[in-house]
Amino acid sequence: MAPLLSVQGLTVELVTGERTFEAVSDLTFDVSRNEVLALVGESGSGKSMTALAIMRLLPEPVAEIIGGRILFGDVDLASASEARLMEIRGDRIGLIFQEPMTSLNPSIRVGPQVAEVLRLHKGLSVATARQRVEELFELVRIPDPKRRYDDYPHQMSGGMRQRVVIALALACDPDLLIADEPTTALDVTTQAQILETFRDLQASVGAATILITHDLAVVAETADRVAVMYAGRIVEEATTRQLFDSPRHPYTNGLLGSIPQIEDALDTATRQPLPEIPGMVPALWALPTGCAFAPRCPLARERCTRERPPLAGMEPGHRAACWYPVEVAR
Amino acid sequence: MSTLLDVSNISKRFTVPRGMSGRPSTVHAVDDVSFSIAPGETLGLVGESGCGKSTVGKMIVRLLEPDEGQIRLDGEDITHASHRAMRPLRRKMQMIFQDPNGSLDPRQRSGDIVEEPLIVHGLGGSAERKAKVADLFARVGLRPDQMTNVPSKFSGGQRQRLAIARALALNPSLIVADEPVSALDVSIQAQVVNLMSDIQKEYGLAYLFIAHDLGIVQHISDRVAVMYLGRIVEIGDTAAVYRRPSHPYTRTLMEAVPRPDPARRHGRIKVPRGEVPSPLDPPPGCTFHPRCPIATDICRAERPALRRVASGAEAACHHAE
Numbered sequence: 001m002a003p004l005l006s007v008q009g010l011t012v013e014l015v016t017g018e019r020t021f022e023a024v025s026d027l028t029f030d031v032s033r034n035e036v037l038a039l040v041g042e043s044g045s046g047k048s049m050t051a052l053a054i055m056r057l058l059p060e061p062v063a064e065i066i067g068g069r070i071l072f073g074d075v076d077l078a079s080a081s082e083a084r085l086m087e088i089r090g091d092r093i094g095l096i097f098q099e100p101m102t103s104l105n106p107s108i109r110v111g112p113q114v115a116e117v118l119r120l121h122k123g124l125s126v127a128t129a130r131q132r133v134e135e136l137f138e139l140v141r142i143p144d145p146k147r148r149y150d151d152y153p154h155q156m157s158g159g160m161r162q163r164v165v166i167a168l169a170l171a172c173d174p175d176l177l178i179a180d181e182p183t184t185a186l187d188v189t190t191q192a193q194i195l196e197t198f199r200d201l202q203a204s205v206g207a208a209t210i211l212i213t214h215d216l217a218v219v220a221e222t223a224d225r226v227a228v229m230y231a232g233r234i235v236e237e238a239t240t241r242q243l244f245d246s247p248r249h250p251y252t253n254g255l256l257g258s259i260p261q262i263e264d265a266l267d268t269a270t271r272q273p274l275p276e277i278p279g280m281v282p283a284l285w286a287l288p289t290g291c292a293f294a295p296r297c298p299l300a301r302e303r304c305t306r307e308r309p310p311l312a313g314m315e316p317g318h319r320a321a322c323w324y325p326v327e328v329a330r
Numbered sequence: 331m332s333t334l335l336d337v338s339n340i341s342k343r344f345t346v347p348r349g350m351s352g353r354p355s356t357v358h359a360v361d362d363v364s365f366s367i368a369p370g371e372t373l374g375l376v377g378e379s380g381c382g383k384s385t386v387g388k389m390i391v392r393l394l395e396p397d398e399g400q401i402r403l404d405g406e407d408i409t410h411a412s413h414r415a416m417r418p419l420r421r422k423m424q425m426i427f428q429d430p431n432g433s434l435d436p437r438q439r440s441g442d443i444v445e446e447p448l449i450v451h452g453l454g455g456s457a458e459r460k461a462k463v464a465d466l467f468a469r470v471g472l473r474p475d476q477m478t479n480v481p482s483k484f485s486g487g488q489r490q491r492l493a494i495a496r497a498l499a500l501n502p503s504l505i506v507a508d509e510p511v512s513a514l515d516v517s518i519q520a521q522v523v524n525l526m527s528d529i530q531k532e533y534g535l536a537y538l539f540i541a542h543d544l545g546i547v548q549h550i551s552d553r554v555a556v557m558y559l560g561r562i563v564e565i566g567d568t569a570a571v572y573r574r575p576s577h578p579y580t581r582t583l584m585e586a587v588p589r590p591d592p593a594r595r596h597g598r599i600k601v602p603r604g605e606v607p608s609p610l611d612p613p614p615g616c617t618f619h620p621r622c623p624i625a626t627d628i629c630r631a632e633r634p635a636l637r638r639v640a641s642g643a644e645a646a647c648h649h650a651e
Contacts (some may be wrong), residue, residue, distance in 0.1 A: 188586045
């Protein structure tokens, strides 16, 4: 079956002050129906820029797509007209941002906000739209949906607001959901609740989902497949199990190692330092030749500083961009 | 064991205007909180947003005045110490914030930022101070040539290193660190946590480490205190609290933390019930009872006090064993 979304060689250029550089370089990945693909990376990895590019919400002319295709069904989003994009966004593609107030209007009651989308894209009557919104609120587990319909966003907690945003994203029964750090601003108990709702919805709604996050634990809890980004490129892509069980790229391996986990090293007397990734992410406008991770890599050899490794197959479903991939399973 | 910091029964209330028609009301941001920290020890203070953990930190460094209770540093009562009286005490106690930008003057060169506390406290001559600043830069892993840079030239991790260098300048015995690594990328978090552990051993520092990330708190703390709606609900040795959490809220928190292990995904998370109630209108009795899976009548009527439980920790729960 053809993937729902196929990103091929996507390259985004950023112009800031006197500098021009690629924020996203030659990105290629697919997402299928019923699948959650996580894009993971640290700040500056290009993960959020990728989401904005797919939605064509890049702050042009500061950031622009300068290469590649974003095939969504028979439409290339990278070159589609603004009119076509307007039809697709919020209808075929739903968006969830980190901060719910990015998507919500503070001065309009939450129910009517969601209803408006249904009336605009689906041409529903006022009464039908209201009924559908109440169903959606129920679906995303907003307690007492009939009463909460008339709440203003400020009358709700952060977790409830994020549920409204999820309802908004799902309103038109989209084919693709893009969630950019959807639980990062939430407390851990609220995060657990939202992630559970998210998993249940994923099973029932059947949309393809791109989950953008910095948090590998959130990935482990929700994603089917993972693409790890570093300095604007995918450095490793695998099923979630493959990635956590046997990461092949030293960056992925380092990231997994540096998360302080509950239960580890409980004995305070024999506590070991956290494994570190030395150094820091290079500036995108001053990337080293060869592999961008080489200066921080414990396994780097001469070739790494000379030639950039291609994203190559390691085993079925598992790709890594590394000349000397990690061999030992974790 | 000697005590460096002794906090007893501190409370802080804030008055909140309640919209257009309502009367102003009172939030008990911190309600009757007590704990102590020994020299060289780390106490982790955890809880979700609004639980009062940052307010506790601010009262200790005297950015806020407690309404009730007492704070003693090295035996000296600093609860209501005047600004002047605090000055010598500031040498013993420093603070590091989540966002170093708020505490680092953006126009000052970073070398001067680290030197400033030495000048303010009249410590050493110019040459001596410069040498000390160079030492501190090396110690926190910054390059000497970075001394002339303003903070905006630094990455987030480097700015936190700079804040640590400045905090260390006066050889304090206690550093209150409020979410010192939460704004940093994962790969940088580990670097800063390790740096904090290393300098703790070298300088014999004690930390009050305030954070919401239970993994990091476990990694750095000797003891842990868990706060919920302004109160400590559990406090004890890190191993006791993490291995055998006694308060139902502590268990809820621990279970809610996502684990980086896809093999254990399904059915593992016990999703906590409901939401944190408004601190403007906290429930009677135990404030956790509306969300608690084991609450009974007594929990709705009587507020439980902290008491010793089987794990060796103290928990404020009628039903903890």
